[in-house]
Amino acid sequence: MAWRWLTRMKTALIILAVLGVQTLLATVVPQEPNVPATVADWRSGVAGPGTAVSQVIDVFGGYDVYGSPLFLALLLLLFTSLTACLVPRIRAFWRSARHGRPPLSRNITRQEHVATFASPLAADEVHARTRTLLARRRHRLRSADADDLGDGQVAAEKGIVSREGGSLLFHLSFYVLLVGIVLGQLTGFLGQVGVVEGSGFTDTSQAYWSTQPGRWWGYDDHTDFQLELDEFRVDWVRDVRFGGTPSLFEADVTVTEADGDVRTDTISPNVPMVVDGQKIHLLDWGYAPRIVVSDGGRVVWDGTTTARVTDDGSFRTAVKAPGADPDVGLAVALYPWAPPGEDGTPQITGAPWADDPLLVVAAYRGDLRLDQVQDVNRLDTTGLDLVDTAFVRLGGEVELADGTTVAFPELSRWAGLQVSRRPTVGLLLAGAALLLAGLVPALYAYRRRVWVRAVDDPAGGSMVTVAGRAFQRPDAFTGEFEDLVPLLRQELDAVPEDGPDDHEDAAPDDRGTDDAAVAVTSPKGGDASAPTTPTSGEEKVTT
Amino acid sequence: MTQPELAELSRFLFEPLALSLLTVSMVAYLYAMSARHVPRPDGTVATSGRRAEQAGFVLAVLGTIALAAHIVVRTLAAERMPLGNMFEFSTIIALTTVVVGLVVVVGRLKRPDLMGFLLLGAVLTMGAALLVYTEPGPLQQVLGTSWRAIHVSAIVFAAGLFTVAFVFGALYLLRDTAERHLRASMPGGSVGAARAVDLADDDLGTVPQRTSPDTVEGDVAELEEQFGKEHRRRMRAAIDPVRLAVGTLLGTSAVSWVFWVEGLRAGQDLFGSGFTRFVTVDIVMVLAALLARWAVPYLPSAATLDAMAYRTIAFAFPIWSFAVITGAIWAEQSWGRYWGWDPKETSAFLTWVAYAGYLHARATRGMKGRNAGWLAILAFGVLMFTYYGVNLVISGLHSYA
Ligand code: HEM
Numbered sequence: 001m002a003w004r005w006l007t008r009m010k011t012a013l014i015i016l017a018v019l020g021v022q023t024l025l026a027t028v029v030p031q032e033p034n035v036p037a038t039v040a041d042w043r044s045g046v047a048g049p050g051t052a053v054s055q056v057i058d059v060f061g062g063y064d065v066y067g068s069p070l071f072l073a074l075l076l077l078l079f080t081s082l083t084a085c086l087v088p089r090i091r092a093f094w095r096s097a098r099h100g101r102p103p104l105s106r107n108i109t110r111q112e113h114v115a116t117f118a119s120p121l122a123a124d125e126v127h128a129r130t131r132t133l134l135a136r137r138r139h140r141l142r143s144a145d146a147d148d149l150g151d152g153q154v155a156a157e158k159g160i161v162s163r164e165g166g167s168l169l170f171h172l173s174f175y176v177l178l179v180g181i182v183l184g185q186l187t188g189f190l191g192q193v194g195v196v197e198g199s200g201f202t203d204t205s206q207a208y209w210s211t212q213p214g215r216w217w218g219y220d221d222h223t224d225f226q227l228e229l230d231e232f233r234v235d236w237v238r239d240v241r242f243g244g245t246p247s248l249f250e251a252d253v254t255v256t257e258a259d260g261d262v263r264t265d266t267i268s269p270n271v272p273m274v275v276d277g278q279k280i281h282l283l284d285w286g287y288a289p290r291i292v293v294s295d296g297g298r299v300v301w302d303g304t305t306t307a308r309v310t311d312d313g314s315f316r317t318a319v320k321a322p323g324a325d326p327d328v329g330l331a332v333a334l335y336p337w338a339p340p341g342e343d344g345t346p347q348i349t350g351a352p353w354a355d356d357p358l359l360v361v362a363a364y365r366g367d368l369r370l371d372q373v374q375d376v377n378r379l380d381t382t383g384l385d386l387v388d389t390a391f392v393r394l395g396g397e398v399e400l401a402d403g404t405t406v407a408f409p410e411l412s413r414w415a416g417l418q419v420s421r422r423p424t425v426g427l428l429l430a431g432a433a434l435l436l437a438g439l440v441p442a443l444y445a446y447r448r449r450v451w452v453r454a455v456d457d458p459a460g461g462s463m464v465t466v467a468g469r470a471f472q473r474p475d476a477f478t479g480e481f482e483d484l485v486p487l488l489r490q491e492l493d494a495v496p497e498d499g500p501d502d503h504e505d506a507a508p509d510d511r512g513t514d515d516a517a518v519a520v521t522s523p524k525g526g527d528a529s530a531p532t533t534p535t536s537g538e539e540k541v542t543t
Numbered sequence: 544m545t546q547p548e549l550a551e552l553s554r555f556l557f558e559p560l561a562l563s564l565l566t567v568s569m570v571a572y573l574y575a576m577s578a579r580h581v582p583r584p585d586g587t588v589a590t591s592g593r594r595a596e597q598a599g600f601v602l603a604v605l606g607t608i609a610l611a612a613h614i615v616v617r618t619l620a621a622e623r624m625p626l627g628n629m630f631e632f633s634t635i636i637a638l639t640t641v642v643v644g645l646v647v648v649v650g651r652l653k654r655p656d657l658m659g660f661l662l663l664g665a666v667l668t669m670g671a672a673l674l675v676y677t678e679p680g681p682l683q684q685v686l687g688t689s690w691r692a693i694h695v696s697a698i699v700f701a702a703g704l705f706t707v708a709f710v711f712g713a714l715y716l717l718r719d720t721a722e723r724h725l726r727a728s729m730p731g732g733s734v735g736a737a738r739a740v741d742l743a744d745d746d747l748g749t750v751p752q753r754t755s756p757d758t759v760e761g762d763v764a765e766l767e768e769q770f771g772k773e774h775r776r777r778m779r780a781a782i783d784p785v786r787l788a789v790g791t792l793l794g795t796s797a798v799s800w801v802f803w804v805e806g807l808r809a810g811q812d813l814f815g816s817g818f819t820r821f822v823t824v825d826i827v828m829v830l831a832a833l834l835a836r837w838a839v840p841y842l843p844s845a846a847t848l849d850a851m852a853y854r855t856i857a858f859a860f861p862i863w864s865f866a867v868i869t870g871a872i873w874a875e876q877s878w879g880r881y882w883g884w885d886p887k888e889t890s891a892f893l894t895w896v897a898y899a900g901y902l903h904a905r906a907t908r909g910m911k912g913r914n915a916g917w918l919a920i921l922a923f924g925v926l927m928f929t930y931y932g933v934n935l936v937i938s939g940l941h942s943y944a
Contacts, residue, residue, distance in 0.1 A: 013903055016896055020925075023893045027886045027933065066884050181882075190880065270690075270877050281879040420879035428881065432868045439864060443857045443902075473854075 006077075006084040015078045022074070026065035029057055039063050079178065086171055093164050101142035102157035105451045111467035112474070113481045119454065119492040120461040123152060126454035126492050130154045133491045134450065153453035159471075162445035169438030176431035184424035186216040189278075194306045196288045196414040200228035203419065221421075223276045226256040230264070232415045234285060236353060251282050251415045267417070277421060284308075284416025287315045287334050289359060292407040295324040306414045307334050308377055313350030314360075318379040320368050327368040328404060331379040333360045334411075346391065357394050359408045363387040447471035450484065464492060549620035550679050556613035557634065558673060564606030565641065566666050571599030572659035573834070576841045579656070596655050600645075603662065607641050610634065621679035626695040629934050632702070633672030639703025640665040648707075652851075656841060657711070663831055664710045670827070674802065674820050675935070690873035697866035698891070704859035705898070705926055708852050712919035714835060715848035717782060719913060721839045724781030725774075775840040782836050791832040792825050794920070798927045799824040805935040852919055853905055860898050867891050890929035897922035 005011055030038040030048075042048035043058070061068025105111060119126050131141055131154055139156035191208035193201050201207045203225045235248035250268035255275050257263070265273040272279040286308045293301040300323040307315035319330035338346040338358035346358050366384035374380060388401040397407040449469045454462040466485055470477030578592030614634060617625045625631040644661035648654050799821050806817015842848065870891065875881040882888060901922050904915040 009903055009906065013900055016900055016903075020893055020896050020900075023889055023896070024925075026884060027889045027893070031884060033884075272876070272879060279879050281877070283878065418879050422875070422879070422881070425875060425881065429872075432871075436861060436865060436868070439861045443861065 003084055006081045007088070009085065012078065012081045012085065015074055015081060019071070019074050019078065022065050022071055025062060029062050029065075031065065032063045033067070079174070082171060082174060086168065089164075090168060093168060097161055097165070100160075101140060102155040102449050104142065104144050104153055104155050105453075105467060108153065108451050108453050108465050108467045111451065111469055113468040113477070115466045115481075115485045117464055117485075117489055118457070118461055119464050119489075121454075121492055123454035123456045123462040126462055126464055127152055127154050127452070129491050130156075130452045130454075130488065133488065134452075139450065151453055151455050153451055156450045156452075157448070159445045159447035162441040163447055163472075164442075166438045166441030166443075166445060169434055170442050171438070173431050173434035173438060176434060177428060180424040180427035180431055184214075184422055184428070186214045187421075187423050188214045189217045189221065189419070189421040191419045192283070192416060193419070194284070194286070194414045194416050195227070195229040196304050196306065197229055197232050197412045200226060202226045208419075223278070224258045225275050227275075227280070227417070228254045229415055230254055232285065232413050234413065236351075238351075238353065249282065249285070251417075253280075255280075277423075279420050279422070281418045281420070282415055283418045286414055286416070287336065287354065287357070288412045288414040289317070289332070289334055289357075289408055290410035290412075291319055291330070291332065291359075292409060293319060293321050293324075293328060293330065294405045294407075295321075295328060296403065300324040300328060304410075304412065305332065306377065307332065309352070313352060314348075317377045320370060320374075320376075320379065322368055322370055324365075324404075326365050327370075329364040329366075329368050329379045329381070329384055330406065331362045331364070331381070334358070335360065354411060357411055359392045359394075359406075360389070361392065361398075361406055362389045363400050363402075363404060363406070365402070446473050446476070448477060448480065452488065464488070546620055546622075546679075549616055553613050553616035553620055553679065556609050556616060557669070561606050561609035561613060562666065562669050564602050564609055565662055565669070568599045568602035568606055569659055569662035569666055571595045571602060572655065572662060573838065575599060576656040576659055576838060579841075599658065600649065600655075603641060603645055603658070607638070607645065610638050610641070614638065617679050624692055625679075626692060626699065628677045629675045629930075630672050630677045632695075632699050632930070633668050633675070635696075635699045636703040636706055637665040637668040637672070639700055640668065640706050643704065643707050648851075654843065654851075656843065657714075657851075660710050660714060660835065660838070661707060663834070664706050667827065667831065668706065671824065671931075674824075690869055690876060694866055694869040694873050697862055697869060701859045701863040701866055702926060702930065704855055704862065705923060708855035708859065708919060709923040711848050711852035711855060712916055712923070713832075714838075714842055715845055715852055716913065716916045716920070717787075717835055717839050718842045718848055719845035719916070721778040721781040722845050725778060728777070778840045779836060782839065784833060784836060787832050787836055788829045791829045794924065795825045795828040796821075797924060798931060799828075801928075801932045801936045808936070849916065852916070856898060856901060856919065856922075860895075860902060863895055863898065867895055886933045887929075890925070890933050894922065894926045894929050897925045 030042060032039045038047065042063075043051070043054050045051040045054070048054060057063060061070060065071055108114070121129070127143060131143060134154070134156040135141060137158070139158040140161075142155045144153055144155075189211070190213075191211040193208045195201055203222050205211065205213075205219050205222060229251055231252040233248055233250050234246065237245045237247050250266050252264065252266050253273065254262065254264045255273065257276060263275075267273050267280060267282040269282065272281045274280075286306055288304045288306055290304045291301065292299060301319055301321035303319070305317040305319060307317035309315050313335070315334040315336070317332045317334070319328075319332060321328040321330075335346070335348050335350075335358045336354040337351040337356050338348045339356040341347040346356075348358075363386075364379065364381055364384035365387050369380075369383070387404070390398045390400055390406070392398045392406055392408040394408055394411055397405055399405045448471065451467045452464065453467075454464045456462050466488060468477065468481045468484070470480075572595070575592045575596035578595060614625050617631070617634075621627070625634070640661055644658050644665075648661060649658050802820035802824065803817045806815050806820070807813070809817070811817050843851075870888065871881040874883070874888070897918070901915060901918045904918050
């Protein structure tokens with residue numbers, strides 16, 4: 001019962017529709033794996049529809065639709081339904097591909113398309129030549145000798161294997177894709193790391209800023225290569241109209257593989273570097289100001305920070321110096337191009353090029369609580385006291401209200417690299433190729449049947465009747481049939497037509513009497529007696 | 544010529560030139576459609592219809608040339624392929640619609656009576672493009688790869704084909720309503736006698752029941768003769784204009800609200816220019832629907848329209864599939880992940896599912912015809928949301944790499 005329900009295509013459609021609605025939800029609601037910060041804002045009510053709605057969203061797993069149990073259950077149900085639907089189809093297809101032959105036509109002249117002409121050949125020879133011709137045109141054949149149905153005939157069919165086979169291939173490609181996706185998830189690895197110009201990192205799990213390892217990914221799977229960022233170049237179209245669209249973005253790197261091989265390469269967007277089957281992409285970047293903080297003449301912090309760009313064009317980072325007493329924390333904003341105005345105050349432009357960098361700091365004192373997990377680039381100011389705010393130019397130094405000094409001696413940049421291992425992309429590509437390879441014949445292969453019957457004429461030669469039927473696109477078949485008939489005539493050495501359009505003028509009752517005349521009837525031909533639906537009797541011949 | 548001059552010329556070629564040529568051509572075709580079907584008292588058909596059709600054809604060709612020239616000049620102005628932003632996508636969708644109309648619908652299928660509506664679709668797409676007009680400018684470097692070019696051109700081409708299919712599908716539903724009404728009111732008529740014709744496959748071995756399209760058209764042609772003006776009145780009366788208008792308004796609003804929200808997001812007043820856009824789009828679509836209602840008696844039979852909608856979607860669907868696949872390849876190359884469920888990917892997938900649903904509905908007996916027709920409309924709504932909603936609103940919510 002449940003199985004029967006599952007095998008219906010309507011069921012699959014309903015499941016697909018529900019999946020579609022979920023997907024739509026995932027377009028509108030931010031997804032945690034993509035934009036965790038936005039989701040956090042929605043949860044806390046800072047953005048989005050409010051905390052109450054947010055809780056409802058959480059109940060339904062709306063922040064991670066593709067990881068939610070509901071989604072996975074539906075996917076499972078869809079694949080069960082697909083399987084339930086495909087098994088009988090495959091069986092039927094296999095049977096028909098091996099044994100299936102087109103049915104003979106009991107009443108050939110009552111088919112939708114009929115043409116007759118005379119041939120100088122005997123009926124047997126006509127049938128033999130027809131078989132050769134239609135086999136060459138990729139038809140599957142069945143022939144009957146005289147007696148079986150009165151007269152001998154050839155029945156031919158094409159399109160069925162490509163159409164149904166294509167459709168099956170298309171649906172089967174989903175399994176390939178599913179295996180590729182799931183296996184890829186389990187064994188893949190994704191890690192992001194920021195590297196300051198002139199420094200590097202080693203491929204170990206501690207080195208990454210963030211990682212998304214697959215469940216079957218272990219520490220041992222890291223290949224321990226080392227990467228040095230030799231030079232990082234970035235430039236923009238320096239025209240405010242286009243908002244500083246990047247025009248150059250590339251990184252020169254030197255990689256030392258685990259076996260000691262050293263390679264240099266340039267990574268740019270769309271051109272990742274491949275190391276041991278892992279792709280290294282250049283995805284992010286920021287400024288890396290070196291900041292020195294002194295407290296009472298003692299240096300409590302000297303380090304290069306990795307500032308990230310924000311919506312207003314500033315680059316934000318934080319300094320956390322627990323060496324001072326009490327701890328010093330700086331919230332730092334770097335404005336790359338803030339030239340001094342008329343009166344000497346900096347003019348913030350929001351442009352990303354570092355023509356006139358300005359560091360704005362807000363200094364805090366108190367307990368930084370560094371024993372807790374924190375974002376390195378953000379200062380959590382709860383429980384801290386604001387001491388002073390000030391700005392520093394590159395190469396300058398500023399003294400804050402409490403005597404702390406902040407210096408900004410150097411500005412370099414960092415590049416955000418992503419290391420990814422996707423072991424199943426080849427499989428997925430194959431699945432996608434199967435999908436397309438199946439889809440095209442499933443939609444465009446048309447199933448057609450043709451029958452040819454020759455009856456020996458006592459005066460010599462034979463009378464040939466050709467009939468045809470289309471299962472899809474009958475309108476196009478009219479033309480195909482009109483092309484096939486002259487071809488057959490030629491093959492059967494029939495007396496050629498006088499002109500290509502001759503048969504249009506031939507009256508239906510010329511049929512069989514005038515050797516030169518061909519009558520082609522089609523639904524448009526106005527043969528009122530020809531029914532539009534074939535009689536069902538002839539179909540029984542097959543079984 | 545300098546870049547700004549080229550930019551100005553490309554803008555001129557688009558609007559007013561191409562837009563007005565295509566609009567006038569649309570009017571000519573719509574007029575021709577009506578004139579060719581209305582018999583004079585002496586039984587002949589007015590020749591003005593034929594002349595209007597010829598004029599419409601010439602104007603459409605000129606408009607197409609202007610639109611193509613616009614794209615070429617814009618390419619020169621921006622010094623890159625014009626496949627970088629929504630304005631450019633819309634332009635190519637409109638071009639696809641007109642070219643498919645001229646080459647396939649008018650040229651091959653000999654259906655000039657549908658050209659007016661295809662031009663309407665193209666003109667509306669161009670109008671919507673002006674709502675998101677962007678000066679020609681450089682692209683982000685990440686977009687400069689040949690996978691992107693393949694991906695984007697396939698997406699945009701398929702979207703153009705889906706637009707054509709939407710026109711056919713919407714006209715089918717209207718025409719079908721009118722035909723049913725007519726048949727039901729005819730003595731001895733039976734509702735639902737006209738069935739979709741070609742199309743969808745039967746299961747292995749069984750024989751489809753079908754009527755030839757000509758039988759249906761023959762019926763209607765007969766009716767036409769029988770009833771003339773009265774017949775046209777009754778066909779139109781079958782469609783309640785208020786319901787049509789309200790339905791179109793609601794359906795359009797399901798997508799067009801994004802213009803309003805975009806305006807609000809940009810800090811406009813509640814009833815600022817975003818609101819004006821929202822209302823304008825709605826009103827234009829309602830007017831288009833009422834125009835289609837007026838044209839119902841002149842349209843090809845419902846079965847023909849249905850078949851054309853199906854064939855167009857069946858043609859576009861593999862192209863869309865290909866586009867989504869190349870998108871994933873590009874994402875893998877650019878970002879190291881082939882699929883990240885970001886809103887754009889999600890909605891492209893959703894559009895794919897919606898059209899796959901339509902193809903399935905066509906293949907299932909008992910779901911043919913109107914239900915499938917509605918699914919085609921819904922799928923186009925999903926496509927439009929993918930296109931306008933995700934670009935204008937969702938990516939404003941949280942932007943990605
Ligand atoms: C991921 C979901 C699916 C997609 C995207 C999909 C897509 C398609 C497409 C594009 C066709 C060709 C339609 C045509 O020939 O007119 C098709 C045919 C078909 N599908 Fe699916 N399919 C899906 C799932 C299923 C499932 C779960 C079932 C079974 C319950 C199913 C059953 C069929 C059948 C019976 C056909 C034959 C129609 C024909 O060949 O004419 N499909 N499918």
